[in-house]
Amino acid sequence: MTGLPHLRLGVNIDHVATVRNARGGDTPDPLRAAKLAEEAGADGITAHLREDRRHISDADIEGLMEVLSVPLNFEMAATAEMQAIALRHRPHAVCIVPEKREERTTEGGLEVAREENRLAHFIAPLREAGCRVSIFIAADRRQIEAAHRIGAEVIELHSGAYCDAHHDGDFARRDRELEALREMSAFAHGLGLEVHVGHGLTYDTVQPVAAFPEVRELNIGHFLIGEAIFRGLKPAIHEMRRLMDGARA
Numbered sequence: 001m002t003g004l005p006h007l008r009l010g011v012n013i014d015h016v017a018t019v020r021n022a023r024g025g026d027t028p029d030p031l032r033a034a035k036l037a038e039e040a041g042a043d044g045i046t047a048h049l050r051e052d053r054r055h056i057s058d059a060d061i062e063g064l065m066e067v068l069s070v071p072l073n074f075e076m077a078a079t080a081e082m083q084a085i086a087l088r089h090r091p092h093a094v095c096i097v098p099e100k101r102e103e104r105t106t107e108g109g110l111e112v113a114r115e116e117n118r119l120a121h122f123i124a125p126l127r128e129a130g131c132r133v134s135i136f137i138a139a140d141r142r143q144i145e146a147a148h149r150i151g152a153e154v155i156e157l158h159s160g161a162y163c164d165a166h167h168d169g170d171f172a173r174r175d176r177e178l179e180a181l182r183e184m185s186a187f188a189h190g191l192g193l194e195v196h197v198g199h200g201l202t203y204d205t206v207q208p209v210a211a212f213p214e215v216r217e218l219n220i221g222h223f224l225i226g227e228a229i230f231r232g233l234k235p236a237i238h239e240m241r242r243l244m245d246g247a248r249a
């Protein structure tokens with residue numbers, strides 16, 4: 001057994017909804033995927049209700065709140081509309097992410113330092129409603145300090161740059177990005193923040209991050225949903241879990 005705390009796996013089901021929406025019908029059903037992920041050992045389900053509703057819908061969030069036994073991590077932009085939805089559902093966790101309409105995915109972390117005042121006021125009612133608020137940011141000391149000052153309990157570090165460098169075969173850049181994630185996980189943990197990591201993680205990139213002792217949760221979506229085409233969702237999640245546990249041991 002390992003002396004490190006359990007590393008939670010949050011399974012992001014957005015892209016089940018992406019495939020469903022490609023045809024505009026009811027299948028594949030993200031709720032069914034979420035229940036299967038739960039059965040496969042996911043510690044939480046993550047879903048991003050985007051402003052343009054390109055994948056997850058309002059009805060999906062409602063359904064997830066009804067059917068899930070594990071916590072829902074509700075990802076959203078810092079807008080009044082999303083705040084009202086979160087306050088209506090009161091999910092276990094809310095993760096504030098930057099959102100640009102034209103982007104294909106969440107490209108970077110939130111600029112907390114530049115918007116400190118607004119974000120402090122934005123998250124206060126969510127915290128009062130009992131949601132654990134997390135802020136999705138780059139591995140950058142300034143952003144971490146700002147997230148801490150505004151009263152976030154959790155930060156999620158964006159692992160996209162690390163994963164992109166790995167998949168580009170630029171291993172010097174990958175190692176620099178990994179080192180930044182490692183250092184900033186320790187720094188944030190030292191401030192008393194809970195540290196999560198997510199974006200772009202695959203079987204090839206998960207283990208070095210899973211080994212950081214300060215990291216408590218990984219949120220993984222696109223790769224797992226893609227891999228599910230070949231292995232099935234449960235085996236895809238089991239393999240991720242096995243790799244995470246191996247890195248932690």
Ligand code: PXP
Binds near residue numbers: 075095097198
């Ligand atoms: N964490 C956050 C905050 C995200 O916005 C996303 C999706 O963009 C993920 C994790 C999961 O990323 P991926 O789908 O690349 O695994």
